[in-house]
Amino acid sequence: QQIISQAQTHRLVVRLKGGDPMLFGRADEEIRALEAAGISYEIVPGITTALAAAASVRQPLTKRGVARSVALFTSSTAPGEVADTRIPECDTLVQYMGGREAMLTANRMLAAGHPETHPVVVIENCSRADEAITHMTLQDLAQGLHTSSGPVLVMMGEAMRQRRT
Known part of the structure; x- marks a missing residue:
């Protein structure tokens, strides 16, 4: 309106x-x-947060021999919508608006047989001055996240395993 x-x-x-x-x-x-309303418009594309976050944390979403597919998903729903609790089948999962929902996703993944050590990267306030990056495991995520003050993106999968320096 x-x-x-x-x-x-x-x-x-x-x-x-x-x-x-x-x-x-x-x-x-x-x-x-x-x-x-008969109003003309133009859409200017932006860079989706998943790609900006991957670049920011220097963690590719795909890797040869490790991860060939990426699924972007959200558990957030509109008022009155029934939540979709299915987890996409994919090598790398990126959960948008994952702050409150990430713990539930982690528990569903563990129940589906994903290993407790499954790598997770949580990015809060991506591309902002107060960006925060946390590396953890699926088991850690299942215990919940600290209280966040901004948007949270959760990247999960073997491609997220920290590189040894």
Whole structure:
């Protein structure tokens, strides 16, 4: 509603979103609303947080002989939606908005037979001055995360195993 109202009042309106607006945002709802109102728009792609985080922590999401596939997922739902508790089958998993949900995901993965030592990297406030990076295991994650003050991305899989320096 706010975008439509502003677009009807001003010649140019920018809706700026961190990351890629086409992934885990409200792009579908916003596009439908703009089209229904007859308002033209342009979408400028961004760099999705998973790729920015991997670069920031210098941890590739794929590695030859270790990880050939990546799944980006979220457990967050819209009000009234039923939560999808399935874990994607993939070499590297990247959970968006993982702060509150990551512990549940870790417990589901452990129950499905993933090893306790499965590597995990947690990135809070990716690409910000207060970015925080934590390396842990799936068992650690199953115990929960510290209280976070910003968005949390959780990367899980053998590709996340720390390199020996």
